[in-house]
Amino acid sequence: MADASSERETPAKPRLLSDPKFRALVFQIIASITVAAFIFFIVRNTLHNMESRGISTGFGFLDRVSGFGILQSLIEYNETSTYGRTFVVGLLNTILVSVLGVFFATIIGFIMGVLRLSSNWLISKLAATYIEIFRNIPLLLQIFFWYYAIGFNLPGPRQAMSVGESLFLSNRGLYLPAPVFESGFMATGLAIIGSIVAVIFLARWARKRFEATGQLFHTVYASLAILILVPALVFFASGSPMHLDYPSLQGFNFQGGVVVIPELFALVLALSIYTAAFIAETVRSGIQAVSHGQTEAASALGLRPSWTLRLVVIPQAMRVIIPPLTSQYLNLTKNSSLAAAIGYPDLVAVFAGTTLNQTGQAVEIIAITMSVYLVLSLVISIFMNWYNAKMALRER
Amino acid sequence: MNLKRISVLTAAATAGLMIAGAAHAGTTFDSVKKNGFVKCGVSTGLPGFSATDDKGNWKGIDVDVCRAVAAAMFGDADKVKYTPLNAKERFTALQSGEVDVLSRNTTWTFTRDTSLGLNFAGVNYYDGQGFMVSKKLGVKSAKELSGASVCIQAGTTTELNLADYFRANKMEYKAITYDSSDETVKAFEAGRCDMLTSDQSQLYALRIKLTDPNSAMVLPEVISKEPLGPVVRQGDDEWFNLVRWSLFAQINAEEAGVTMKNVDDMMKSADPNIRRILGVEGVKGEFLGVDDKWAYNIVKQVGNYGEMFERNVGQGSALKIARGQNALWNKGGIQYAPPIR
Ligand SMILES: N[C@@H](CCC(=O)N[C@@H](CS)C(=O)NCC(=O)O)C(=O)O
Numbered sequence: 001m002a003d004a005s006s007e008r009e010t011p012a013k014p015r016l017l018s019d020p021k022f023r024a025l026v027f028q029i030i031a032s033i034t035v036a037a038f039i040f041f042i043v044r045n046t047l048h049n050m051e052s053r054g055i056s057t058g059f060g061f062l063d064r065v066s067g068f069g070i071l072q073s074l075i076e077y078n079e080t081s082t083y084g085r086t087f088v089v090g091l092l093n094t095i096l097v098s099v100l101g102v103f104f105a106t107i108i109g110f111i112m113g114v115l116r117l118s119s120n121w122l123i124s125k126l127a128a129t130y131i132e133i134f135r136n137i138p139l140l141l142q143i144f145f146w147y148y149a150i151g152f153n154l155p156g157p158r159q160a161m162s163v164g165e166s167l168f169l170s171n172r173g174l175y176l177p178a179p180v181f182e183s184g185f186m187a188t189g190l191a192i193i194g195s196i197v198a199v200i201f202l203a204r205w206a207r208k209r210f211e212a213t214g215q216l217f218h219t220v221y222a223s224l225a226i227l228i229l230v231p232a233l234v235f236f237a238s239g240s241p242m243h244l245d246y247p248s249l250q251g252f253n254f255q256g257g258v259v260v261i262p263e264l265f266a267l268v269l270a271l272s273i274y275t276a277a278f279i280a281e282t283v284r285s286g287i288q289a290v291s292h293g294q295t296e297a298a299s300a301l302g303l304r305p306s307w308t309l310r311l312v313v314i315p316q317a318m319r320v321i322i323p324p325l326t327s328q329y330l331n332l333t334k335n336s337s338l339a340a341a342i343g344y345p346d347l348v349a350v351f352a353g354t355t356l357n358q359t360g361q362a363v364e365i366i367a368i369t370m371s372v373y374l375v376l377s378l379v380i381s382i383f384m385n386w387y388n389a390k391m392a393l394r395e396r
Numbered sequence: 397m398n399l400k401r402i403s404v405l406t407a408a409a410t411a412g413l414m415i416a417g418a419a420h421a422g423t424t425f426d427s428v429k430k431n432g433f434v435k436c437g438v439s440t441g442l443p444g445f446s447a448t449d450d451k452g453n454w455k456g457i458d459v460d461v462c463r464a465v466a467a468a469m470f471g472d473a474d475k476v477k478y479t480p481l482n483a484k485e486r487f488t489a490l491q492s493g494e495v496d497v498l499s500r501n502t503t504w505t506f507t508r509d510t511s512l513g514l515n516f517a518g519v520n521y522y523d524g525q526g527f528m529v530s531k532k533l534g535v536k537s538a539k540e541l542s543g544a545s546v547c548i549q550a551g552t553t554t555e556l557n558l559a560d561y562f563r564a565n566k567m568e569y570k571a572i573t574y575d576s577s578d579e580t581v582k583a584f585e586a587g588r589c590d591m592l593t594s595d596q597s598q599l600y601a602l603r604i605k606l607t608d609p610n611s612a613m614v615l616p617e618v619i620s621k622e623p624l625g626p627v628v629r630q631g632d633d634e635w636f637n638l639v640r641w642s643l644f645a646q647i648n649a650e651e652a653g654v655t656m657k658n659v660d661d662m663m664k665s666a667d668p669n670i671r672r673i674l675g676v677e678g679v680k681g682e683f684l685g686v687d688d689k690w691a692y693n694i695v696k697q698v699g700n701y702g703e704m705f706e707r708n709v710g711q712g713s714a715l716k717i718a719r720g721q722n723a724l725w726n727k728g729g730i731q732y733a734p735p736i737r
Contacts, residue, residue, distance in 0.1 A: 050513070052631075053491070053513040053629070053630060053631060054510075054511075054512075054513040054630045054631070055491065055511070055512060055513035056511040067556045067559055067560070068555040068556055068558075068559050068571070069555075069558070069559050069562075069569065069570070069571040070571070071570055071571060071572055071573065079559040079560075079563055080563075148582070148586075151586075151588070152582075152583075152586035152587075152588065153586075156587045171586065171587050171588055172545060172588070250543060251542065251543040251544075252533070252541075252543050252544045252545065252590045253543050253544070253545060253570070253590075255543065262588070263572075340550075340575055341575065341579075342574075342579075343572050343573050343574045343575075343579070343583070345573065349550065349573065349575075353484055353550050353551060353573075353575070354484075354550050354551055354555060354573065356484075356551075357483065357484050357487070357550065357551030357552075358507075358551070358555075358556070359507075359511075360487060360507070360508070360511055360512040362488055362491075
């Protein structure tokens with residue numbers, strides 16, 4: 001007792017080492033130095049060993065000419081481009097499948113999740129069957145399935161199925177007419193941007209007015225009208241400065257137009273169907289997490305069922321849905337690296353595959369590739385965290 | 397699968413490189429000796445070069461290169477462990493020590509020889525890149541192929557030659573790049589591409605893998621030089637010498653007329669060249685760190701170069717490839733080995 005009280009009387013001068021804050025700081029510094037030293041050691045050793053084994057190192061290869069072709073490129077690329085450019089081509093192809101995959105997976109997933117809760121026995125069982133099948137078959141097999149079963153059973157280019165001689169489907173992919181913009185298209189482009197901005201302002205105004213007066217405004221119809229009519233008017237007024245480039249069969253293949261290659265199609269299909277099965281479950285659990293009392297209270301207030309869903313259930317469910325949804329988006333992006341299995345030229349196939357093999361610079365290329373996936377994942381996480389914070393419960 | 401394999405291999409390579417490089421020079425030879433077998437990297441299945449037969453045994457001229465090394469080192473050609481590798485994985489597998497020798501229809505090029513930390517020990521097959529098309533297309537020459545879709549395998553010289561050829565001839569093409577030859581063949585059969593391109597010998601090998609080999613034909617053009625041979629890691633000259641001279645011994649044996657059948661009689665031959673090759677007099681196996689009968693064992697168990705060729709890819713095989721460039725230098729070809737003396 002006496003000891004305790006005497007200690008309490010001299011708190012003014014605690015010994016530095018027994019100060020928890022100071023100790024924590026010291027330990028953190030030691031830990032950081034150890035990690036840094038470890039990394040330094042590894043990097044130095046790797047470089048030393050590679051040199052002593054005659055393996056060339058460094059990033060100089062990025063400026064060398066690649067000398068190989070890539071099936072699909074969103075930017076200008078040919079054999080005389082550099083290895084650095086193969087990286088960009090691969091990266092953009094990865095981003096393309098990821099964005100498309102996330103888009104379709106979200107739509108299918110939300111629909112399936114809601115249907116799963118349908119009171120109609122058949123519909124809910126169908127949704128459940130979908131979820132159980134696609135969630136439980138390994139993704140790689142699904143990719144092969146769509147690629148081989150569908151892509152390879154289409155007719156050859158000379159027997160292609162066509163719609164009005166402008167759309168062609170064959171085992172070379174889906175060929176569509178491509179828009180070719182002429183010099184005067186600038187005005188229409190500006191009109192499109194302008195009308196988007198206008199719609200945003202309109203939505204804000206309508207919301208403010210609704211909150212202030214309770215009067216509803218049909219934002220959706222008004223927005224659609226603005227988005228379509230304004231650019232269309234400008235387009236025709238400026239003399240239709242755009243035409244379509246139709247694909248046509250020349251020699252072995254179609255020339256002209258744009259093509260959705262079967263590899264891209266199969267990959268996006270497999271990724272979205274697979275991921276959607278998980279998203280559906282996430283959506284279902286999110287909706288079920290909203291207590292039934294909320295729905296009852298809403299209908300007691302006289303809200304229509306569709307309003308109840310939109311204004312009461314979904315906003316609350318979203319809070320439960322978003323964090324696991326983020327993981328699904330991350331998974332989809334990383335799973336897109338299975339592309340190499342069917343020859344879709346993504347980052348792993350092009351850069352960590354061909355480029356790595358032609359240059360032999362495994363350590364550098366794998367390091368770059370891993371960093372890219374890390375950055376992509378972090379960007380998705382940051383965005384979803386921001387969205388999550390926006391949707392989070394705000395106490396008023 | 398593939399990606400995972402590559403990551404594992406790359407991780408292994410990286411880890412291997414990260415660990416202190418204290419002892420690596422001269423260790424392959426010793427470690428092979430200690431293990432009691434040769435770790436041999438081969439293809440995932442290319443009839444005539446390296447493929448398993450219906451009993452699961454590896455067969456082919458690339459396989460025989462490894463068998464010859466094992467015969468020289470252990471007196472037993474069966475002391476080999478095979479690792480199937482696709483084109484993308486192969487160099488990493490060798491660099492990381494997963495295999496001791498890579499004998500997988502690999503083209504000897506400047507970049508590979510000088511920047512990967514590897515050495516090519518010789519050429520066991522002189523090849524060149526060719527094209528295979530479906531007969532339905534009615535094409536007679538590669539020059540008619542502008543606009544074609546082409547199936548190829550990733551990480552090969554094929555990818556580069558293809559681009560060169562089409563560029564030089566001002567033709568367009570679309571390359572569809574797969575990881576394994578199986579996928580490449582499947583895509584070709586399904587009509588995803590108009591043609592398949594690879595080293596010409598491999599086209600013949602892949603052709604017999606088609607459901608209907610007669611539906612496809614190999615075009616006459618040969619667009620590149622593809623000297624294929626075994627590869628080892630740099631820094632172990634003893635091992636490099638053994639691999640190189642195992643191959644040279646087979647070529648010298650053919651030149652001297654020593655065969656699997658007559659090798660025992662040849663031991664009594666009076667010809668000084670044959671006596672030297674078979675280790676009866678003159679040169680000693682000890683220079684290679686192996687038994688004096690090293691070359692005898694190779695010929696006895698694997699055969700001379702010509703026998704190996706005919707058995708695997710020549711008249712004794714389904715491929716029926718003519719010797720062509722691979723005939724001995726004094727028989728109109730370019731296979732030539734320095735003398736054993
Ligand atoms: N000789 C060329 C090409 C070698 C190559 O990989 N060719 C393919 C032919 S499609 C092959 O052998 N594939 C068999 C496999 O992946 O196991 C090189 O060294 O780059």
